[in-house]
Amino acid sequence: MGPVTLALFVGFGLLIGILFGFFGMGGSFLVTPALLVMGYPSRVAVGSGLAFVFGTSVIGALRHRDHGQVDYKLAAIMTVAMTVGIEAGKRVVDSLHAAGTADLVISVTYVGLLAAVGLVTLRDARSAGESSGVDLSERVQALEIPPMIAFRGDVRVSGTLVAGLGLVVGVLSGFLGVGGGFLLMPAMMYGLGVPAAIAVGTDILQITLSGAFGAFVYAKDGLVALPVVATLLLGSALGARIGAGATSLVDDDEIKGYFAAMLLAGSLAVATKRIGTAYDVEILTTASIALVFGATVLVSGAVVLAAVCRLRDGHADAWCRLVTS
Amino acid sequence: MIDVASLPATAQALLLVGAVLAESIILYVGYGAITAAVGADVRRALRGE
Numbered sequence: 252m253g254p255v256t257l258a259l260f261v262g263f264g265l266l267i268g269i270l271f272g273f274f275g276m277g278g279s280f281l282v283t284p285a286l287l288v289m290g291y292p293s294r295v296a297v298g299s300g301l302a303f304v305f306g307t308s309v310i311g312a313l314r315h316r317d318h319g320q321v322d323y324k325l326a327a328i329m330t331v332a333m334t335v336g337i338e339a340g341k342r343v344v345d346s347l348h349a350a351g352t353a354d355l356v357i358s359v360t361y362v363g364l365l366a367a368v369g370l371v372t373l374r375d376a377r378s379a380g381e382s383s384g385v386d387l388s389e390r391v392q393a394l395e396i397p398p399m400i401a402f403r404g405d406v407r408v409s410g411t412l413v414a415g416l417g418l419v420v421g422v423l424s425g426f427l428g429v430g431g432g433f434l435l436m437p438a439m440m441y442g443l444g445v446p447a448a449i450a451v452g453t454d455i456l457q458i459t460l461s462g463a464f465g466a467f468v469y470a471k472d473g474l475v476a477l478p479v480v481a482t483l484l485l486g487s488a489l490g491a492r493i494g495a496g497a498t499s500l501v502d503d504d505e506i507k508g509y510f511a512a513m514l515l516a517g518s519l520a521v522a523t524k525r526i527g528t529a530y531d532v533e534i535l536t537t538a539s540i541a542l543v544f545g546a547t548v549l550v551s552g553a554v555v556l557a558a559v560c561r562l563r564d565g566h567a568d569a570w571c572r573l574v575t576s
Numbered sequence: 577m578i579d580v581a582s583l584p585a586t587a588q589a590l591l592l593v594g595a596v597l598a599e600s601i602i603l604y605v606g607y608g609a610i611t612a613a614v615g616a617d618v619r620r621a622l623r624g625e
Binding site: 302306313475480484 | 585586588589590592595596597599600601603604608619622623624
């Protein structure tokens with residue numbers, strides 16, 4: 252690995268670390284396409300992506316724990332329920348694969364889910380907490396189905412419903428073949444009413460456990476490029492600290508706004524790539540990659556700028572007006 | 577010296593996951609020490625003090 256490649260990996264790791272520490276998502280979603288672009292075989296890209304997500308999430312989880320933003324009870328219930336759900340989701344994929352429609356159905360569902368969650372989050376961020384999402388979590392909390400469990404952030408909700416939600420998120424994760432961060436965080440925020448920062452911290456702990464298992468499975472087949480993972484981690488370890496620290500400075504509604512931007516960019520990128528592959532249009536595939544990397548640079552830059560502006564209390568500054576409410 | 581390549585695949589995979597975990601913890605502690613040493617100065621500089 253030459254010095255330029257090394258610097259590129261460390262720099263890219265830094266950006267991903269910022270997003271991961273801030274949102275609790277975006278690891279394999281960004282690393283796997285980057286490794287594919289650099290010519291790594293697809294299974295090595297996926298395996299290395301999972302190992303990288305595991306390492307970054309360890310750092311993110313430790314950092315969020317320091318900020319008191321992890322709910323262990325919630326993470327434990329979600330992990331068990333999601334593990335069961337993922338297995339069920341994989342079976343759905345197997346049956347679709349047998350019918351020959353797996354690729355199309357998964358792509359359309361992925362694009363639809365990213366866009367739908369992105370739009371709901373964006374609407375909620377813009378209406379400053381007065382949307383129907385808050386009403387939903389209040390209704391869920393009002394359902395007295397035993398056992399009722401108290402979570403961090405003054406949230407008291409039925410453990411049965413939490414497990415049910417984890418099961419649904421797990422089925423979708425297994426079906427789409429993704430870690431589930433982009434689904435779990437909004438599910439906890441809108442479904443259960445968990446504050447955004449605690450939803451991110453708990454989500455990252457859950458990703459640590461699933462990332463470790465995923466990395467182990469791929470490593471058994473020799474499908475993890477350790478030098479790549481180690482180099483990316485050099486940057487992401489610092490980025491995850493910055494991102495997790497920024498969640499304490501930036502408002503919940505701003506977090507939701509950036510999260511929505513990432514999801515919508517992701518949705519557009521997946522749709523563009525799918526159309527590009529289906530009709531063999533090279534420029535659409537290139538545009539999809541540019542969209543993913545452009546969104547990474549822009550959103551991570553906006554997160555850092557918003558945090559710095561909060562520190563400076565510099566809302567009057569022209570740059571700060573772009574990123575703070 | 578243990579020849580890692582001669583170990584069973586499961587043991588090699590566990591070693592790899594362990595290596596990633598060890599690097600992550602070392603980086604967390606290392607960057608944590610740097611943050612503790614210069615973090616306050618950086619925050620002050622960012623606030624323009």
